[in-house]
Amino acid sequence: MIVDARGHRCPTPSLKLQKAIRQAGPGARLTLLATDPMARIDVPHLMAGMGGAVISIAEADGVLTIEVETPAAPTG
Known part of the structure; x- marks a missing residue:
């Protein structure tokens, strides 16, 4: 999944990524595109x-192209 936050300033890129992470499943990979160096x-x-x-x-x-992985599903 690509999260496009180009043109947005802090904290919007992180907030958009956080929202996408909540929608993605455990262990999913997402790519954030951002122009804010922060x-x-x-x-x-x-x-x-x-x-x-x-x-x-x-x-x-x-x-910036930042690839992240969401937390794995809890075990046990």
């Missing part, structure tokens, strides 16, 4: 707080 800092904090993971962060032509 997303490079905010998203790892968001994922750590949610128990998910940042898979990769890349930047090209002023657009």
Whole structure:
């Protein structure tokens, strides 16, 4: 799933990603597209707080592409 937050300023990219994570299933991978450089800092904090993971962060032509994985389903 791609979450397009290009052109939005902090905290909107993180909020859009958080909403998409809630809709995605456990262990799903999502890609955030953002032009706000703060997303490079905010998203790892968001994922750590949610128990998910940042898979990769890349930047090209002023657009950050951040791939994340949602938390796995609880076991037990």
